[in-house]
Structure formats: C-alpha cells, structure tokens
Amino acid sequence: MSKPSRPSEPMDPACLACLRLGWTMIAVFLVGGLVLESFHFVKLPFYEDSRLRRELWTLAHAHGTLLGAINVIFALTAARHMSEGARRARAAALLRFGAPLVPVGFFLGGFGAAEGDPSLFVVLVPIGGGLCAVAVAMLARDLLRPRTE
Amino acid sequence: MARAIAARNRACYDPWMARLRLPGSLAARIAVGALAVVASAAAAAPLLFSKDLATPFRHREAPWARSGTCESCHPDHFASWHRTFHRTMTQEATPSSVQGAFDGQVVRYFGISARPYQKDGQFFIDYLTTEGGVSKTLHVTRTVGSHRYQQYLADNPGDGCDNYYRIPLVWHIGEKRWIHLNGAFLSDDSKNYNAYLALWNQNCIFCHNTSPRPGSLNYDELQARARRGERVSWEFDGKYESKVAELGISCESCHGPGGEHTARNRNPLRRYLLHVTGRADPTIVNPDRLDKERSVDVCGQCHGQRLANPPGSIRDWMHTGPVYRAGEKLTDSVTPMHAETPGPPWNPGLVKKRFWGDGTPRLSAYEYQGIRMSACYEKGALTCTSCHTMHGGDVAGQIEPAMRTNEACRSCHARIVSDVAAHTHHDPAGSGSSCYECHMPRAVYGILAIHRSHHIENPDPARDAESGRPNACTNCHLDRSAAWAAEATRKWWGEKYRLPGGRADGGPLEAPSLVSELLGRDPVPRAVAARMAGRRDSPLNVEARAAFVVPLLLEALRDDYPTIRFLARQSLIDVATEAGAAPLVESARAFDYIADPPARTAALATIESRWTDFTREGGRALPPPPAGTFVGPDHQLDRDAAASVVALRLTASKEIDVGE
Structure with a gap:
C-alpha cells in the first residue's frame, strides 16, 4: 500500500480557501438534493404545491453544487496558472464571495414568493453570479495571456 | 511544520486580501452597489406606478391574452384550472x-x-x-x-x-x-x-x-x-x-381580458410593487376581491340563464358577443330569467316552467338565481366561492372536501354546527343532520342528473307541497307524506310551519310524496323522485324500501321521458344491488332506456319477472308496503288503483321540454 503523496509545497491560501469552500458547498448542496428528494417522497405540501418554489430550490441545489465544483476547479487551476499573487487572491475572493450568494438567493427566493416571481431575496443571484463571472473571467484572461517565461 | 505552513500562508496574504475582511472590499462594494440599485428602484416604484394603479381600468376595451400567456406567471393556477371540465x-x-x-x-x-x-x-x-x-x-x-x-x-x-x-x-x-x-x-x-x-x-x-x-x-x-x-x-x-378568444372556459372568463395586464406586468418593478404591497392590479379582476354581488355575477354570466339587456342588444350579441366582463355589474347587460320572465310568443309559459311554483329554480344553469334568493346571500356574505373553488377541490364539483360537510356553514352558524343534533333532531352522524340535505336538497334536474338546489332555505313541507316541489324531508323519508312531514316540522321547529292545504300535483296529502311525484304529471318531480328512490341513506332498511320502491320504479321505466327512465333504472340498480337481487340487477342493466318501444317492453318484462321471482323466492322477507303507495301485499303495483295518477302523466306530461 502506497503512502499518500504530500504536495511539494503548501497551496496558496486564497486557492486553499476556494478549495475548502468548494468541497463544503458540494457536500452541503448534495445533501440538499437528498433533502429535496425526500420532500418529493413525503409529498411535502409546502414544497409540492408551489411549482416556482420547487424550481427555485432545485436551482439552488444545482447551482450550489456546480459553483462548489467551480471553486474546486478554480483553486486547482489558479494555483498553477495565475502567477500574480494579488490578482489571484482578488479573483479567488470574488468567487468565494459570489458563489454562495447564487444558491442562497435561489433558496431564499422560494420563501414568500409570489406565484410567478421569487421573493426579493432573488436579487442575490445576479449579484453572486456577476462576482463569479468576473472571477472566472480573470482566470480565463490569465490563461489566454501569452506566457513570457 | 504546520505552524510554518500557517505562518507562510499568513505571509502570502496580500494587502488586498486583508482589505477583503473590511466593508470596503471590491466584492462588498459590488454587492452593496447592486443592492443600492435595487433599493433605489424599490423606492421609485410607488412613484412610477402611482397613476397606473390608481386609474380605474376599462376591461371592455382590453385585448384578450389566452391562458397560455397566463401560465408563465401563474403556473400553479394554470395547472389547477387545466385539470377542470371548464x-x-x-x-x-x-x-x-x-x-x-x-x-x-x-x-x-x-x-x-x-x-x-x-x-x-x-x-x-x-x-x-x-x-x-x-x-x-x-x-x-x-x-x-x-x-x-x-x-x-x-x-x-x-x-x-x-x-x-x-x-x-x-x-x-x-x-x-x-x-x-x-x-x-x-x-x-x-x-x-x-x-x-x-x-x-x-x-x-x-x-x-x-x-x-x-x-x-x-x-x-x-x-x-x-x-x-x-x-x-x-x-x-x-x-x-x-x-x-379561447375554446372552453379559461382564465379570462372569470378574470377579465388579460392582454393589458400581461403587457404592463412585463415590468418587474410593477410586479414586485404589487407583490410587496399586496395592492390590487386594476388591469385584472380577482373575484376574491370583489364584493358579493360582483362576485356571484362572475359565475352568473353562465350559471344563470339570462336574456340580453336591453332586449335589442341581442343584435350586438349575435355580431360581437355579450359585452359583460368579469367585475362588472351583470344586470347592466343581461336580465337573469325568473319565473315571471315572459317566454317567446309561441310559448309564453316556457320560462315559468323552469321554476317551481314559488319561483325557486328547478333546472341546472339557474344557480345564480337560486343563490341570490337565499338568505345566506341576502343577509349574509355567501357567494359561490364560499363553497366552490375554481383552483382546488375535486374536479367534478370544484369543492374542497371540508366544504362538503357541515363545516361549510360553520363560519356563520357555529352554534348550530357545534351541536347539530339539537337543531336537527336527527342522528348527528346521519344525512338527517347534514346542512346540505335539508337546506340544499337534491331537487334540481340537469344533464341526466339530480343536483342540489342553490336556493338555500329552510325545508317547509307545506310550501313545497303547494308549489309542487320535492321536499327535503320526504326526499329521504320515502314512505312518508307531506302531511306527516309538516306535522314533524311543526313539532320540532314551531308553529310558524303550517300544515299544507293541498298538493300542487293533485296527489293525496296523506300518501307518500314519492308516489305523486314519481308517477305524476310534472316531469321534473318525476325525474327527482326517480333518482331519490334509489338513495341509500333513507331511514328505512333496504327490505322496507324495496318492498314499495321497486314496483314504483318499474312503473317509472314506462315513463315517456327517456331521461326519467334512465334515472329510474339507476335507482333500480342501486336498490337491487343493495338488496342482493343479482338477477334483477342484471336485467336492469340490460334495459336500454332509449331503445325502441318493443325492445324496452321486452326488457321490462324480464325485469318484472325477476322482481316477481325475488319477492317469492328471494329468501328475504319483504315487509308489507306502506299504505297509499298503490303497491299490494304481493309487492306489485296495483295498476287500477294507480290509474288516476298515471293518467295524469300520460295525458299531461309535456309540462317541460328540453330542460338541460
């Protein structure tokens, strides 16, 4: 049995924070998916009777899991390919700040929602989405930028 | 080692990261900025839409949208409507x-x-x-x-x-x-x-x-x-x-034309202003927000037979259709038909025949007229939606399960509902203690079925006998007369209830009402009696019921109104099934109520033979039939004795034609 390999050097703290947040979000929102399934299983009226709430909470589950994965991928990619420390830290912070806002906005949007519109908490979604988009764009720009070394 | 890594990690934090913990960070600034935009919009919305929401809207001029447009914003209401027969x-x-x-x-x-x-x-x-x-x-x-x-x-x-x-x-x-x-x-x-x-x-x-x-x-x-x-x-x-605008009865029948509502609410600020403040949107009608008169008007546009008002506007109806829109006063554009409404020149009594002698509707599609005659509406706050819901309940009646019980009346009559037996003098668990059975008895014909009267009122045997109406008491007490019911009513509820002076159908007051109604001259009571004869919740056990009900139903199968034969056949099947008379059930099922006369006669002969077999060999001791039913001790109809009543039916049975 081989010993688990150790990284040759510790991960940049900003990327490490993204990694931790990413896996935490994946864990939370996967469990959230199971909870939603259990709502179907017991036919919970509060959940079943509102098509919009079902849709919003499903979106919260899906986006939470996806953005968790994006945090993980970002951490691994940025640690290797974003050479400028301050820029990397800034992008990581934007992603960490924005990623939870999206599923939280969808989730809270399902409380007190009118039939056709989520509650006002849904404004968190575009804010979080915008922050994530900026972070990912910063990473993409660094990846596309020609390397000088 | 761990401390060294932690120390290095701390060292790696750049100043921007340190600032992240403060409110002034980039992410926080973006978030606060976005929230400020939202807050500004929220603050401006009441000013932006104050005139729009305060201006009365003319629904007649609004374009129609169709239900598919409503679905995107009202998916749950769309789904609950989509399952309906509307x-x-x-x-x-x-x-x-x-x-x-x-x-x-x-x-x-x-x-x-x-x-x-x-x-x-x-x-x-x-x-x-x-x-x-x-x-x-x-x-x-x-x-x-x-x-x-x-x-x-x-x-x-x-x-x-x-x-x-x-x-x-x-x-x-x-x-x-x-x-x-x-x-x-x-x-x-x-x-x-x-x-x-x-x-x-x-x-x-x-x-x-x-x-x-x-x-x-x-x-x-x-x-x-x-x-x-x-x-x-x-x-x-x-x-x-x-x-x-749409085949069938869709959203806009009850909510008014939705084209303008759809257009204006594409603006999210307007929508959220309405959500947050709970204000009414003038561009659409919510029947729950209407007063009781305008609320019942919405249903009355179809569930209340009517004429164009003024009469000359029928020309416009035939071109551009009725002008009524949900939320308006219905009688501004229609005249609901009542017993006094004159019929057409070729049949002046046409409309009158659709009402009982006291003006209560006796056919379906007059529910609007019925409810407006009711004290619960006139003195109370009852509307159609007090019991019915267009977006819930069972599909057939669109009534929530609780509203099918006495709970429907509790909001106004809590004391009676809490101790119902003290009011009804009947078993609290039986149908004799059902508010519906006594105050909305099944006495209305429509679409091959008997429906509840929507004129909510106290049962009064004298009034009912004199106006030719089926009575709630004798609808259930099949072996009892109007005179008996009047006596019981006076005993329990006081002298304000009087004894009947006679029966409008000419039948004897002391004979069971079922006989005069089932065999008499008026097809509507015949139809009601034909179906009530099959009810299981009568206080009589099945043998006592079958002893006189089956011979009467066999005569009803000879009725010259096929619908009455249909209802009598249904009741015969119900009674025979309950009595365990399988061959009789089988022969009744084989009776085609709309077949040619020779085929019906042959099928009826088989049914009568099965009934005779059952009375002789069925193994059940049938009690003697009650007096006045024209049924002999052999449990067969005494045709000679019944001839006077049946003759009325045969000679004057065209009291009503095409009641739907």
Missing part, C-alpha cells in the same frame, strides 16, 4: 379530446342509422341509407362537454361560412355508449331524429367559450325577412363567422 368545455376534435367510440359500429335511433368512425386522426359520422349506402358524411371538428356526456359539432364545408352544427348523437361518458340527444335532455319520446340539431354559433357558443363573438353574417337580413312575415329558420338560415 377547460374542456369546448375542444377541437382530436384523438385526445374525443371520448366517443368512433369505431365504425352502426348506431340507430328514430330509424336513422349512423356510423361514427375515424380516419387519419379525424372524426366522421356517416349516415346510412336503408340499403346500407352512405347518404351523408359529417366531419366532426369540435366537441362540447367532457364530464357527463360529450356532444359533437360538425362543420359544413361549402356553406360559405363558419357554421358548426350540433349532431344529435351524444357519447354518454359514464355509460360508455352513444345516446340520442333526446335521451340526454328532459324531453319525451315523441321527437324526431333532428329535433335537437342546433347551430353552435348562435347558441352553445355563449356559455361554453371565452369571449364568444358569433359574427353573424346575415342577422339583419333574417330579421327583415321575419318582419315581412317570411318564414325564417334561425337554425338553418343563419350564417356565421364566429371567433372566440
């Missing part, structure tokens, strides 16, 4: 909407043979010649109804217009069979095959669709011809190019 009231004929057996089997009524069949997903009816050839083929293009029975409409290519004709063949959904319209309406056997051929565009279109516009092409010409004394057939000479 939606499927009128449909294009497709394999999913057509319920009838278009299977090529020949159906024969009044000597006419027809063969419904389908081809390439389309539906046709061939009329056959006596030699078996095809004399005419109808293309079935639309359906009407989807609950109890389904009617079919055929277009007539080449007639230069868009007329749809109602075909006399109807598919009975419960019985899974074709029937003739004469067996669906309250009408006697003397009709011919085409008696009920009708033009959809000038008749059915009004109540079975959303925003009907008949689009008459020659109304004025036909009127002019009629004024000149020429013979005009409105059914066959009329030409129409009809339009509807």
Whole structure:
C-alpha cells in the first residue's frame, strides 16, 4: 500500500480557501438534493404545491453544487496558472464571495414568493453570479495571456 | 511544520486580501452597489406606478391574452384550472379530446342509422341509407362537454361560412355508449331524429367559450325577412363567422381580458410593487376581491340563464358577443330569467316552467338565481366561492372536501354546527343532520342528473307541497307524506310551519310524496323522485324500501321521458344491488332506456319477472308496503288503483321540454 503523496509545497491560501469552500458547498448542496428528494417522497405540501418554489430550490441545489465544483476547479487551476499573487487572491475572493450568494438567493427566493416571481431575496443571484463571472473571467484572461517565461 | 505552513500562508496574504475582511472590499462594494440599485428602484416604484394603479381600468376595451400567456406567471393556477371540465368545455376534435367510440359500429335511433368512425386522426359520422349506402358524411371538428356526456359539432364545408352544427348523437361518458340527444335532455319520446340539431354559433357558443363573438353574417337580413312575415329558420338560415378568444372556459372568463395586464406586468418593478404591497392590479379582476354581488355575477354570466339587456342588444350579441366582463355589474347587460320572465310568443309559459311554483329554480344553469334568493346571500356574505373553488377541490364539483360537510356553514352558524343534533333532531352522524340535505336538497334536474338546489332555505313541507316541489324531508323519508312531514316540522321547529292545504300535483296529502311525484304529471318531480328512490341513506332498511320502491320504479321505466327512465333504472340498480337481487340487477342493466318501444317492453318484462321471482323466492322477507303507495301485499303495483295518477302523466306530461 502506497503512502499518500504530500504536495511539494503548501497551496496558496486564497486557492486553499476556494478549495475548502468548494468541497463544503458540494457536500452541503448534495445533501440538499437528498433533502429535496425526500420532500418529493413525503409529498411535502409546502414544497409540492408551489411549482416556482420547487424550481427555485432545485436551482439552488444545482447551482450550489456546480459553483462548489467551480471553486474546486478554480483553486486547482489558479494555483498553477495565475502567477500574480494579488490578482489571484482578488479573483479567488470574488468567487468565494459570489458563489454562495447564487444558491442562497435561489433558496431564499422560494420563501414568500409570489406565484410567478421569487421573493426579493432573488436579487442575490445576479449579484453572486456577476462576482463569479468576473472571477472566472480573470482566470480565463490569465490563461489566454501569452506566457513570457 | 504546520505552524510554518500557517505562518507562510499568513505571509502570502496580500494587502488586498486583508482589505477583503473590511466593508470596503471590491466584492462588498459590488454587492452593496447592486443592492443600492435595487433599493433605489424599490423606492421609485410607488412613484412610477402611482397613476397606473390608481386609474380605474376599462376591461371592455382590453385585448384578450389566452391562458397560455397566463401560465408563465401563474403556473400553479394554470395547472389547477387545466385539470377542470371548464377547460374542456369546448375542444377541437382530436384523438385526445374525443371520448366517443368512433369505431365504425352502426348506431340507430328514430330509424336513422349512423356510423361514427375515424380516419387519419379525424372524426366522421356517416349516415346510412336503408340499403346500407352512405347518404351523408359529417366531419366532426369540435366537441362540447367532457364530464357527463360529450356532444359533437360538425362543420359544413361549402356553406360559405363558419357554421358548426350540433349532431344529435351524444357519447354518454359514464355509460360508455352513444345516446340520442333526446335521451340526454328532459324531453319525451315523441321527437324526431333532428329535433335537437342546433347551430353552435348562435347558441352553445355563449356559455361554453371565452369571449364568444358569433359574427353573424346575415342577422339583419333574417330579421327583415321575419318582419315581412317570411318564414325564417334561425337554425338553418343563419350564417356565421364566429371567433372566440379561447375554446372552453379559461382564465379570462372569470378574470377579465388579460392582454393589458400581461403587457404592463412585463415590468418587474410593477410586479414586485404589487407583490410587496399586496395592492390590487386594476388591469385584472380577482373575484376574491370583489364584493358579493360582483362576485356571484362572475359565475352568473353562465350559471344563470339570462336574456340580453336591453332586449335589442341581442343584435350586438349575435355580431360581437355579450359585452359583460368579469367585475362588472351583470344586470347592466343581461336580465337573469325568473319565473315571471315572459317566454317567446309561441310559448309564453316556457320560462315559468323552469321554476317551481314559488319561483325557486328547478333546472341546472339557474344557480345564480337560486343563490341570490337565499338568505345566506341576502343577509349574509355567501357567494359561490364560499363553497366552490375554481383552483382546488375535486374536479367534478370544484369543492374542497371540508366544504362538503357541515363545516361549510360553520363560519356563520357555529352554534348550530357545534351541536347539530339539537337543531336537527336527527342522528348527528346521519344525512338527517347534514346542512346540505335539508337546506340544499337534491331537487334540481340537469344533464341526466339530480343536483342540489342553490336556493338555500329552510325545508317547509307545506310550501313545497303547494308549489309542487320535492321536499327535503320526504326526499329521504320515502314512505312518508307531506302531511306527516309538516306535522314533524311543526313539532320540532314551531308553529310558524303550517300544515299544507293541498298538493300542487293533485296527489293525496296523506300518501307518500314519492308516489305523486314519481308517477305524476310534472316531469321534473318525476325525474327527482326517480333518482331519490334509489338513495341509500333513507331511514328505512333496504327490505322496507324495496318492498314499495321497486314496483314504483318499474312503473317509472314506462315513463315517456327517456331521461326519467334512465334515472329510474339507476335507482333500480342501486336498490337491487343493495338488496342482493343479482338477477334483477342484471336485467336492469340490460334495459336500454332509449331503445325502441318493443325492445324496452321486452326488457321490462324480464325485469318484472325477476322482481316477481325475488319477492317469492328471494329468501328475504319483504315487509308489507306502506299504505297509499298503490303497491299490494304481493309487492306489485296495483295498476287500477294507480290509474288516476298515471293518467295524469300520460295525458299531461309535456309540462317541460328540453330542460338541460
């Protein structure tokens, strides 16, 4: 049995924070998916009777899991390919700040929602989405930028 | 080692990261900025839309939107409406909407043979010649109804217009069979095959669709011809190019035209302003926000038979349709029909016959008139939606389960409902303690069924006997008379209830009401009695009931109104099933209530034979029948004794024709 390999050097703290947040979000929102399934299983009226709430909470589950994965991928990619420390830290912070806002906005949007519109908490979604988009764009720009070394 | 890594990690934090923990960080600034935009918009919205929301809206001028548009913002209400029979009231004929057996089997009524069949997903009816050839083929293009029975409409290519004709063949959904319209309406056997051929565009279109516009092409010409004394057939000479906003009864029937509502609410600020403040949107009608009069008006536009008001506006109806929109005062544009409403010149008593002697409606589609006569409406706050819900409950009645019980009355009559037996003097668990059974008895005929009266009132045996109405007490106490019921009412509820002076149907006051009603001259009480005779919740056990009810029902199977034969057959099946008389059940099931007379006579002979066998060999000791039922100790109807009552039916049974 081989010993688990150790990284040759510790991960940049900003990327490490993204990694931790990413896996935490994946864990939370996967469990959230199971909870939603259990709502179907017991036919919970509060959940079943509102098509919009079902849709919003499903979106919260899906986006939470996806953005968790994006945090993980970002951490691994940025640690290797974003050479400028301050820029990397800034992008990581934007992603960490924005990623939870999206599923939280969808989730809270399902409380007190009118039939056709989520509650006002849904404004968190575009804010979080915008922050994530900026972070990912910063990473993409660094990846596309020609390397000088 | 760990400390070293931690120390290095801390060292790696750049100043920007340190600032992240403060409110002034980039992410926080973006978030706060976005929230500030939202807050500013929220603050500005009341000012932006103050005039819009304060201005009364003219619904008559608004465009129609169709239900599909409503779905995107109101998916739950759309779904709860989509399952209703309102939606499927009128449909294009497709394999999913057509319920009838278009299977090529020949159906024969009044000597006419027809063969419904389908081809390439389309539906046709061939009329056959006596030699078996095809004399005419109808293309079935639309359906009407989807609950109890389904009617079919055929277009007539080449007639230069868009007329749809109602075909006399109807598919009975419960019985899974074709029937003739004469067996669906309250009408006697003397009709011919085409008696009920009708033009959809000038008749059915009004109540079975959303925003009907008949689009008459020659109304004025036909009127002019009629004024000149020429013979005009409105059914066959009329030409129409009809339009509807939507087939069936959809959202806008009850909420008003939704085009402007849709357009204005594309603006999210307006929507959220309405959500957050709970204000009413003037561009759409919410019946829950209407006062009681405007609320019942919404349902009354179809569930209350009516005439155009002023009468001359019928010309506009035939062109552009009724002008009433949900939320308006219904009587501004229609006159609800009442017992005093004069009928047409050729049948002045037509309308009066649709009401009992005291003015209470006795046919369905007069629920609006019934509820407006009720004290619960006049003195209280009752509306249609107090019991019915258009977006919940069972599909058949659109009533939540709790509202089918005495709970429906608790909000106003809590003391009575809490100790119901003290009020009813009946078993609190039985139907004698049901608010509905006594105050909304089943005494209304419509679409091959008996419905509850929507005139909510106290049962009064004297009033009912004198106005020819079935009475709540004797509807259940099948062996009892109006005089008995009046005595019991006076004993329990006081001298304000008087003894009846006589029966409007001429029957004896002391005889069980069932006899006069089931065998008498008026087809509506006959229909009600035919179905009430089969009820299981009578205080009599099944043997005591069967002893006199079955012989009376056998006579009702001879009625010259096929609908009454249908209801009597249903009751006979129910009673015989409960009594365990399997052969009798089997023979009753085989009785085709709309077959030709020889076939019915033969089937009835079999039923009577089975009944005789049951009384002799059935192994059940049937008690003697009650006095006054014309049923002898052998449990057979004494025809000589009953002749006087039956004669009334045979000679004057055309009291009403085509009650739907």
